[in-house]
Amino acid sequence: MKALADPDNALAHGLATIRDQFQVPDAFPAPVLAAAEIAAARAPAQHVDRTDRRFVTLDPAASTDLDQAFAIEPSGADLLLHYAIADVAWFVDDGDALDTEAWQRGTTRYLPDGKAGLYPPILAEGAASLLPTGPRPAVIFTVRVAPDGGVRLDGAERAIIRSAAKLAYDSVRDSDLPAGFAELAGRIQAAEDRRGAARVDPPEQEVAALGDGTYQLAFRPLLESENRNAAMSLATNMAIADALQAHHTGLFRVMAEPDARAVKRLRHTASAFGLTWPDAMPLTEYERTLDAIDPRQAAFMLAIRRAGMGASYVPYRDGVVPWHAAMAATYAHATAPLRRLADRYVVRATLAIANGQTVPDVVTEAFTRLPQVMARADALSGRIDRAVIDLAEAVMLHGQEGQVFPAVVTDVTDHGARMQLRDLPVVANVSAHNVTPGDALRVRLTAADREQRTLSFERIN
Structure with a gap:
């Protein structure tokens, strides 16, 4: 679970129990590891050379499964975002052992003490990861970002890139980043506000030791670098979704707005935290006023996330505009193929349509099966996340019985x-x-x- 840190291992015993209960795999079968060894040695043969372009990555300092690298350049009043995504499909063949195992797992599963990856480390944290240790195969999506934050997919290509730097959220300086990084993020965020998007990024929760054998749940607000980085992924996923919809294909991430009952519960939750939510103010407007620095507002941001109707995947359907209420846009997942199975197929479809090619039948067929597979994986991740939160709450309040x-x-x-x-x-x-x-x-x-x-x-x- 990425939203809970446990640096002192206060949860260690309980986490081991959770791993057993939910059968979180701690290794890959031998045939999958053997296939990964062979795949990792596969030399790119369908990729143009873009090693002259300065790409960088921006992630948590400890991350090694790097899905994205980026470069930015001006184009008149527009900004061009060159968003390089790990070319997982280059290493994974349809129906091979890696593919079969990935369909079983669906997603990488996160717990505070480690993760169970979607692909073996030799790929996810090695040959396919966009680390700055050498050239890597990638799919570059070029997204045109207008001054008003409007986005359009300008092109997609398989390319060899070389990341110039592995930047970390907590130590990056503006001078490390491509010129236009802050401007691009500002454009995307301003466009969100105008659309009335309700995307809430709650702070991370941490289990903090108090020194007397007890613990508390504390909050770490997201850094500005994290929010700006998220804007690039958002822009790319929206541009890809629009392109797929226009070409009558794709797999989309959709989410309904919280229903009236959920909003009513949230109003009571806001009251519990002593927050003032004007009666006439919609949730989408109120949540943009929240400040994660304030612990009570941070807790309410988490409550909003948990109150959502839940996101799901749907394939393209004639006459239907897929909609993600939190994004206030048509939206797809394409930017994390090392961690989500569905992204690999969205990347392949986008690469095809951007180059005037037919989407492979195996990809179109996968779009019909992926919603169920991803729903099962998301549900399991949700149950694991809930178990971790329950554990953290029990650890935090143990010893306070009677209070x-x-x-x-x-x-x-x-x-x-x-x-x-x-x-x-x-x-x-x-x-x-x-x-x-x-x-x-x-x-x-x-x-x-x-x-x-x-x-x-x-x-x-």
């Missing part, structure tokens, strides 16, 4: 109430009847079971 917490009812269930603690980013059930959403409660923690990853509260008022 009283203020809370607010956010929803009523058949078995009681769902509540949000006022001072902690914890949502839990409590046996409380004759209450309505928005009611204030005082609850006592009766158990924080780290083994079962459960919290128990009793109402005291």
